[in-house]
Amino acid sequence: MRPFVYESASSAQQAATRGGTDSAFIAGGTTIIDLMKLEVMKPSRLVDLNPLQMRGIELGEDGLRIGALEKMSAVAVHPEVVANYPVISEALLKSASAQIRNMASIGGNLLQRTRCGYFRDVTTPCNKREPGSGCPAIDGENRMHAILGTSSSCVATHPSDLAVALVALDASMRLQNGADERLIKLDDFYLLPGDTPDHENQLRPGELITEVRVPRLPWARRSTYLKIRDRESYEFALTSAAVALDIDGDKIRDIRIAVGGVGTKPWNLPRVREALAGKPLKQETFAAAAKLAVDGANPLRHNGFKVDLVQRTIIRALMNLGDLA
Amino acid sequence: MEPPADSGPDREGGSSRRQFIRSLAAISAGLTVATPLGRAATVTEKSIPKSAPPNTGGVQGLAEINLKVNGNAERLVVDPRVTLLDALRDRLELTGTKKGCDRGACGACTVHLDGSRVLSCLTLAVMAQGKEITTIEGLAKGDELHPVQAAFIECDGFQCGYCTPGQIMSAVACISEGHAGSDLEIREFMSGNLCRCGAYPNIVNAIKIAAARMKGEVN
Numbered sequence: 001m002r003p004f005v006y007e008s009a010s011s012a013q014q015a016a017t018r019g020g021t022d023s024a025f026i027a028g029g030t031t032i033i034d035l036m037k038l039e040v041m042k043p044s045r046l047v048d049l050n051p052l053q054m055r056g057i058e059l060g061e062d063g064l065r066i067g068a069l070e071k072m073s074a075v076a077v078h079p080e081v082v083a084n085y086p087v088i089s090e091a092l093l094k095s096a097s098a099q100i101r102n103m104a105s106i107g108g109n110l111l112q113r114t115r116c117g118y119f120r121d122v123t124t125p126c127n128k129r130e131p132g133s134g135c136p137a138i139d140g141e142n143r144m145h146a147i148l149g150t151s152s153s154c155v156a157t158h159p160s161d162l163a164v165a166l167v168a169l170d171a172s173m174r175l176q177n178g179a180d181e182r183l184i185k186l187d188d189f190y191l192l193p194g195d196t197p198d199h200e201n202q203l204r205p206g207e208l209i210t211e212v213r214v215p216r217l218p219w220a221r222r223s224t225y226l227k228i229r230d231r232e233s234y235e236f237a238l239t240s241a242a243v244a245l246d247i248d249g250d251k252i253r254d255i256r257i258a259v260g261g262v263g264t265k266p267w268n269l270p271r272v273r274e275a276l277a278g279k280p281l282k283q284e285t286f287a288a289a290a291k292l293a294v295d296g297a298n299p300l301r302h303n304g305f306k307v308d309l310v311q312r313t314i315i316r317a318l319m320n321l322g323d324l325a
Numbered sequence: 326m327e328p329p330a331d332s333g334p335d336r337e338g339g340s341s342r343r344q345f346i347r348s349l350a351a352i353s354a355g356l357t358v359a360t361p362l363g364r365a366a367t368v369t370e371k372s373i374p375k376s377a378p379p380n381t382g383g384v385q386g387l388a389e390i391n392l393k394v395n396g397n398a399e400r401l402v403v404d405p406r407v408t409l410l411d412a413l414r415d416r417l418e419l420t421g422t423k424k425g426c427d428r429g430a431c432g433a434c435t436v437h438l439d440g441s442r443v444l445s446c447l448t449l450a451v452m453a454q455g456k457e458i459t460t461i462e463g464l465a466k467g468d469e470l471h472p473v474q475a476a477f478i479e480c481d482g483f484q485c486g487y488c489t490p491g492q493i494m495s496a497v498a499c500i501s502e503g504h505a506g507s508d509l510e511i512r513e514f515m516s517g518n519l520c521r522c523g524a525y526p527n528i529v530n531a532i533k534i535a536a537a538r539m540k541g542e543v544n
Contacts, residue, residue, distance in 0.1 A: 001406045003385075003404075003406065004405065004406070005383040005384065005385045005405075006383065006384045006385075006388065006405035006449070006451055007383040007384065026449075026452075029447055029448065029449065029452070030429060030444075030447050033408070033429075033447045033448075033449065034428055034429055034447060037427070037428065038428075045383070046405070048452060050452065073441075096517070097432065097516055097517025097518075098442060098495070098498070098499065098502075098504075098514050098515075098516075098517050099432060099435055099442050099443055099444045099495065099517045100429065100444065100447075100517065102441045102442055102443050103443050103444065103447065103448070232512075232513075232516075233512070233513050233516035234516040234517055
């Protein structure tokens, strides 16, 4: 690990003044310490956010508010989250391991790097790590990589399960930069790699995520996160689906849906949503709509199976939620 | 050849091997500290000037930190890059906590911070200040093993034993979190602890038995 200056933040405003291209914020540390050991990230200043008051999990009139420093494990088992947004609880419990969930913050989870094995391996080129150096994944090992939102510069998958659930639920983040505050939709926050895969989101230097807001959606009580992986636990998604379903008799009144493991960002599916609203609750409807999820998919040599697998993941999640399984 | 009777692990042979490993660890961590990173380098209360600045500003070079480990207050001077794992093993000689992958993938380094299980390899020592740190050395009450330790021995919950301290620390938390209700639940909530010997069935049994005993259901 390269030497760095360590300091504790005393306020969000003060933290903003310490932020910059050469600085990094640390909360749980589960991503950044790993990447610093690998010398993938080499900040010369590490600003510890843990003294800040960005906590609390509350359900109000407007919906759910989660402080950015809350731990994944705390949010996963919070009674209001479990009861009202099971998709969030399930996405968190299917993430990482119990130890990592105890350490990692919600803000940090949403900011974990979009990454692949080549990004972590400093002996290989990587456009995300060293812009312009090339992408060995495109013609190399790419079984785990994305099929949607890819570019000729980067095909790495966004790894957060939580982000998939939050994008499906149309969540926003409150960002603070010194005295300035802004609210941004999570779906807009993440950027496609394009020619600049080193820019993964719209966060500005010094800016902090202070909280996550999930709109009130009473029928999200019927929601789930289905994650398909190579091993049962402690593994990234091959494919995943976050779905909330509003049922009116034998019809779908409304739906929220996003998929993970397939996109360079959490992949929202507004067209699948439109295709299913008002339609009969049955497998044939689900299968027809799921086809829209892979429109424009660009599979690589080893990950072509994801085109089919993600459709099956969507169908099964809907079957489970509709009590048809 | 039999080792001399007086060469226990804390005697010359063991400690010089440990010193050697320690210096290798220091080199691999890129540390430039010239002094050996052993107990001898631990700064005692007396040698700290009263005017030492509080640890709120930027720390470059060495940082003076206070850790509470298994109920003992420990004062150390460390490079901010030092992980809690390395501070425990190399500075405080609490080598029960194991270094497996050192990348947060295997769980061998699991310790408790304020009763919550975490990975000490991904925790900076400087950030563990103000928390109650519990390691495998802090579980037993004197000669009386923690019920989870006893159950691991009874059920043969290990083969080589390297992952065992991490497994046990994780298992204690798994039970206290209320996640030891079934084999399936235990397997899910213990998935952050890998065992390359494959002692999983016995580990699951040990946790089931310990959980039942801790609830007072069986003896």
